[in-house]
Amino acid sequence: MSSKSFLTRAYPIMKKNNPATPIxxxxxxxxxxxxYARYEFGQEKSQSLEGLSDKQIEETVTSLVKNEV
Structure with missing residues (x-):
């Protein structure tokens, strides 16, 4: 399961770099x-991770963080 692999690898880094951001x-x-990503004024976006590789999941999360989706 790529999502579990991604979280195991990336969660500690994300939390270290963004300690005030709830994850x-x-x-x-x-x-x-x-x-899911929640932004100001109650705006929320979500993206499916089904069938994505570890790298694709990272790119999806990054695009949500940058609010590019």
């Missing part, structure tokens, strides 16, 4: 892996 992880069997 919530939730594991659930039988669900499609997704990443």
């Amino acid at each position: 919530m992880l939730r594991e659930a069997a039988g669900t499609v892996p997704k990443v």
Whole structure:
């Protein structure tokens, strides 16, 4: 599962570099892996991570952080 691999590798780095940013992880069997980002004024975006490689997940998260999606 690429999403678990990505989180195991990247979560400590993300949290170290962004200690004030809330990052919530939730594991659930039988669900499609997704990443959500919440911005100012209640704006929220999500992207499916299903079938993505570790690198593609990193690119998806980066684009959400930069608000490019």
